[in-house]
Amino acid sequence: xxxxxxxxxxxxxxxxxxxxxxEWTFELLERYDSEIARIAAGYGLDTYPNQIExxxxxxxxxxxxxxxxxxxxxxxxxxKQFVATQKGYxxxxxxxxxEIVINxxxxxxxxxxxxxxxxxxxxxxxxSYGHNSFFKGNYLFRTWTDAEGILDYLVFxxxxxxxxxxxxxxxxxxxxxxxxxxxxNHGVDRYKRPTRxxxxxxxxxxxxxxxxxxxxxxxxxxxxxxxxxxEKAKKRARRFPPEPQENLLYFIEKNAPRLEPxxxxxxxxxxxxxxxxxxxxxxxxxxxxxxxFWHYTLLNHLFEEGKVTEGFMLEFLxxxxxxxxxxxxxxxxxxxxxxxxxxxxxxxxxxxxxxxxTEEDRRxxxxxxxxxxxxxxxxxMRNFKDESFIAQYLSPSLIREMxxxxxxxxxxxxxxxxxxxxxxxxxxxxxQTLADQYNLGNREPNVQIWDVDVYGDRSxxxxxxxxxxxxxxxxxxxxxxxxxxxxGYTVRIESVDEGGEIVSVGECAV
Amino acid sequence: MSSLVDRRxxxxxxxxxxxxxxxxxxxxxxxxxxxxxxxxRKVADLERGESVSIPSKDMKEPxxxxxxxxxxxxxxxxxxxxxxxxxxxxxxxxxxxxxxxASPDGEGMDEFTFELSREEFxxxxxxxxxxxxxxxxxxxxxxxxxxxxxxxxxQGNPSNLHVVRSMKQAIGRRLAMGAGPREALRxxxxxxxxxxxxxxxxxxxxxxxxxQIAALKARIAAVPFIDTWDLRYANRSDQPQPTSRAVMxxxxxxxxxxxxSRKDIAKRFFMLLYLFLTRSYEHIDLVFIRHHTVAxxxxxxxxxxxxxxxxxxxxxxxxxxxxxIRERYPSQGWNIYAAQASDGDNWxxxxxxxxxxxxxxxxxxxxxxxxxxxxxxxxxxLWHAYEQVSAASRRFAMQRILTLEDIYPVFRELFxxxxxx
Numbered sequence: 001x002x003x004x005x006x007x008x009x010x011x012x013x014x015x016x017x018x019x020x021x022x023e024w025t026f027e028l029l030e031r032y033d034s035e036i037a038r039i040a041a042g043y044g045l046d047t048y049p050n051q052i053e054x055x056x057x058x059x060x061x062x063x064x065x066x067x068x069x070x071x072x073x074x075x076x077x078x079x080k081q082f083v084a085t086q087k088g089y090x091x092x093x094x095x096x097x098x099e100i101v102i103n104x105x106x107x108x109x110x111x112x113x114x115x116x117x118x119x120x121x122x123x124x125x126x127x128s129y130g131h132n133s134f135f136k137g138n139y140l141f142r143t144w145t146d147a148e149g150i151l152d153y154l155v156f157x158x159x160x161x162x163x164x165x166x167x168x169x170x171x172x173x174x175x176x177x178x179x180x181x182x183x184x185n186h187g188v189d190r191y192k193r194p195t196r197x198x199x200x201x202x203x204x205x206x207x208x209x210x211x212x213x214x215x216x217x218x219x220x221x222x223x224x225x226x227x228x229x230x231e232k233a234k235k236r237a238r239r240f241p242p243e244p245q246e247n248l249l250y251f252i253e254k255n256a257p258r259l260e261p262x263x264x265x266x267x268x269x270x271x272x273x274x275x276x277x278x279x280x281x282x283x284x285x286x287x288x289x290x291x292x293f294w295h296y297t298l299l300n301h302l303f304e305e306g307k308v309t310e311g312f313m314l315e316f317l318x319x320x321x322x323x324x325x326x327x328x329x330x331x332x333x334x335x336x337x338x339x340x341x342x343x344x345x346x347x348x349x350x351x352x353x354x355x356x357x358t359e360e361d362r363r364x365x366x367x368x369x370x371x372x373x374x375x376x377x378x379x380x381m382r383n384f385k386d387e388s389f390i391a392q393y394l395s396p397s398l399i400r401e402m403x404x405x406x407x408x409x410x411x412x413x414x415x416x417x418x419x420x421x422x423x424x425x426x427x428x429x430x431x432q433t434l435a436d437q438y439n440l441g442n443r444e445p446n447v448q449i450w451d452v453d454v455y456g457d458r459s460x461x462x463x464x465x466x467x468x469x470x471x472x473x474x475x476x477x478x479x480x481x482x483x484x485x486x487x488g489y490t491v492r493i494e495s496v497d498e499g500g501e502i503v504s505v506g507e508c509a510v
Numbered sequence: 511m512s513s514l515v516d517r518r519x520x521x522x523x524x525x526x527x528x529x530x531x532x533x534x535x536x537x538x539x540x541x542x543x544x545x546x547x548x549x550x551r552k553v554a555d556l557e558r559g560e561s562v563s564i565p566s567k568d569m570k571e572p573x574x575x576x577x578x579x580x581x582x583x584x585x586x587x588x589x590x591x592x593x594x595x596x597x598x599x600x601x602x603x604x605x606x607x608x609x610x611x612a613s614p615d616g617e618g619m620d621e622f623t624f625e626l627s628r629e630e631f632x633x634x635x636x637x638x639x640x641x642x643x644x645x646x647x648x649x650x651x652x653x654x655x656x657x658x659x660x661x662x663x664x665q666g667n668p669s670n671l672h673v674v675r676s677m678k679q680a681i682g683r684r685l686a687m688g689a690g691p692r693e694a695l696r697x698x699x700x701x702x703x704x705x706x707x708x709x710x711x712x713x714x715x716x717x718x719x720x721x722q723i724a725a726l727k728a729r730i731a732a733v734p735f736i737d738t739w740d741l742r743y744a745n746r747s748d749q750p751q752p753t754s755r756a757v758m759x760x761x762x763x764x765x766x767x768x769x770x771s772r773k774d775i776a777k778r779f780f781m782l783l784y785l786f787l788t789r790s791y792e793h794i795d796l797v798f799i800r801h802h803t804v805a806x807x808x809x810x811x812x813x814x815x816x817x818x819x820x821x822x823x824x825x826x827x828x829x830x831x832x833x834x835i836r837e838r839y840p841s842q843g844w845n846i847y848a849a850q851a852s853d854g855d856n857w858x859x860x861x862x863x864x865x866x867x868x869x870x871x872x873x874x875x876x877x878x879x880x881x882x883x884x885x886x887x888x889x890x891x892l893w894h895a896y897e898q899v900s901a902a903s904r905r906f907a908m909q910r911i912l913t914l915e916d917i918y919p920v921f922r923e924l925f926x927x928x929x930x931x
Contacts, residue, residue: 026514033512050512059517062524077571079532082525083624113518128512182572328588337587403589410581415597426594434585445574470580475572482572
């Protein structure tokens with residue numbers, strides 16, 4: 001099917017408008033959805049089946065505060081989020097999120113009942129076709145998440161945690177969850193493929209795992225004296241873990257000596273959920289940009305076909321413009337680069353390079369200049385994350401348009417230095433710096449499990465590998481307390497700078 | 511094909527449990543915040559929900575992150591004047607170029623503010639006062655309402671259908687709907703009669719008229735006798751049970767020895783009595799009388815904020831109260847309550863006079879008189895005088911107070927009476 005199918009001249013003769021009033025009804029939602037679906041298919045968007053749910057604003061606050069999990073276990077931090085959102089919404093300080101979309105199959109998108117027809121159409125295009133196709137296509141999501149299994153897994157997790165609360169008390173469960181949440185950003189093996197999640201398997205394996213894990217742990221900590229002294233010495237010389245471990249939650253789940261089986265399972269649940277959200281943290285610009293690009297393209301297409309009124313487009317463009325507004329660095333409202341704005345601009349720019357490349361584009365992007373834009377965009381969406389996407393596709397023309405410039409803040413210098421701006425000498429510098437900025441490895445401190453004193457006091461040593469001399473923040477001691485709670489013995493952390501010098505940062509005796 | 515689901519009616523308060531857990535976790539901080547809020551409120555203004563603020567640093571969830579320092583590069587948009595190689599001052603506030611460390615959920619603020627509902631707020635208020643559960647329930651209960659007739663509405667349930675009203679509507683509608691055709695009918699009949707008079711009754715014109723007349727008659731007959739639009743239902747609305755009026759006198763010693771913490775205890779003491787009265791009376795007047803050697807009627811702000819030095823003559827306040835009662839609140843029309851807070855200081859000669867005044871003049875007029883002495887040292891003459899009053903009258907309650915929990919016993923009689931009534 002090609003895009004021109006829907007543009008037959010004959011179509012224009014019929015009364016085409018889908019609706020004129022701003023009120024929505026379920027029939028209208030259906031008609032808009034099927035129109036948008038038709039156009040999206042025409043552009044070759046491949047999506048999971050959609051489930052569109054209409055909810056009230058209270059329910060939206062609920063959904064919003066359970067951080068995008070349609071089924072969540074109970075925890076005070078979600079309550080805090082709820083209270084904050086509710087307050088903001090009641091006072092009119094903030095509108096609610098336009099949409100919440102769940103990476104699952106079917107892909108669930110929420111529409112708020114208060115919205116106008118235009119906004120509903122915008123959300124359907126944005127979430128149910130934009131985000132949805134990204135979830136299905138992008139390699140990180142394909143690798144790390146299982147859209148079919150997640151809902152089942154969340155149900156399993158909630159039931160398991162509720163059961164634990166009943167058996168061991170809410171307080172005890174809350175303590176473990178607090179500590180696990182603190183480590184949520186350190187629950188992923190970046191270089192290993194995860195196994196798929198599913199409730200049936202989880203349930204079947206959970207009990208098995210309990211016994212097995214406990215036996216493993218016990219084996220590790222066996223204190224029966226070793227007969228041969230030579231072997232003992234050899235054992236002592238062997239480090240544990242043999243290699244530093246970056247997945248702190250996994251290490252704790254498998255090796256923490258004093259966790260009960262149910263506590264291990266909770267660590268595992270938090271780890272699995274963290275892993276599910278891991279791709280979202282790495283594809284913010286790409287994902288939001290992609291959804292924004294597609295709601296813009298799809299609704300404009302609807303307009304060109306004469307199916308929506310100018311009033312519809314005006315309302316749509318107004319919200320769209322708000323979403324992709326990028327305040328300049330010197331304005332009061334500036335809080336970093338708006339991922340919607342950057343992503344949207346980049347996809348449009350790639351389309352421009354494909355459709356009407358300039359001499360400069362041909363020099364910078366010989367392989368895509370003049371190619372089929374839909375194929376190029378599809379390729380970009382599938383095979384990159386923010387960091388590599390920017391490194392690959394940020395064009396000089398867009399750098400000029402956004403007037404990007406790179407600043408270095410070095411605490412050894414008394415002034416900031418502008419290292420690159422939007423000129424010939426600076427394009428590569430700006431592009432590289434921006435790409436690095438989206439590298440999770442740079443954004444978050446690199447903390448790894450370094451050593452366990454297996455034959456001594458069982459203390460755990462973490463090592464922070466410094467990057468550009470950046471130290472750990474002020475929550476480090478509190479973090480050690482959380483890790484200490486999970487580990488059960490003394491935990492300490494040391495920083496290693498690029499020169500290899502080791503500095504002890506803190507210790508938490510248990 | 512997408513599936514559309516209407517979820518609006520399913521599960522509204524999914525976050526209620528999480529919210530409760532949040533409140534439980536920060537109980538200590540919230541209690542402090544509530545205490546602060548109570549201090550800032552008027553006696554009569556206790557029963558609102560409240561937005562409370564707690565320090566947000568207490569409730570941050572920790573994670574490993576970078577602290578300030580080291581070397582970092584940031585890309586910003588909207589360059590105006592920089593060229594590469596420029597060296598510029600750090601913007602105030604430290605962060606180079608901003609952006610890098612902005613917290614994701616806007617928790618940069620120092621205070622985390624949120625709303626407590628009325629019930630939650632009152633819970634925290636009661637907690638300090640150690641009230642028995644029964645009393646808490648009593649105080650929290652919404653005043654009783656009575657259903658009263660209030661006109662007619664076009665929608666309602668069948669059992670409330672008002673037949674006479676509905677028929678009246680129907681008559682009006684039938685008249686209105688039939689008016690046009692009836693007019694036309696009259697004209698047609700007149701025209702026909704005229705034709706017949708002229709002897710043209712058999713002509714085609716007359717036949718047309720007859721046909722027209724038949725059609726109009728059918729149309730008039732087709733106007734429905736009663737229609738859904740006509741239905742009227744009796745309407746009933748909630749009206750609070752009318753109850754009588756009460757006046758509450760707050761008497762307080764404002765001599766130098768009453769410091770802020772004592773005033774705070776006194777305030778809660780007044781608040782509790784007020785709260786009790788709102789359960790029983792629809793309309794409550796508050797009278798604030800402060801005294802040292804002379805008494806004065808003041809507004810609430812002055813009452814709690816001003817401070818004067820000098821001796822203490824309690825009877826001056828009682829005299830003034832007596833005067834005000836006789837002038838403005840005749841006891842047959844008003845239920846009179848009084849609460850007095852003092853640190854127990856009084857001129858020795860004055861105490862017997864106070865007792866006499868209470869027993870002979872005031873107590874016969876009031877429903878209840880509660881006295882608290884907020885002091886740590888041994889009772890003084892006023893206390894001994896009042897002990898005699900207390901022995902003589904059931905309407906008088908007194909208590910020495912050191913902490914907030916001591917307040918409730920003063921009112922025990924009062925609440926007991928209410929509970930058994």
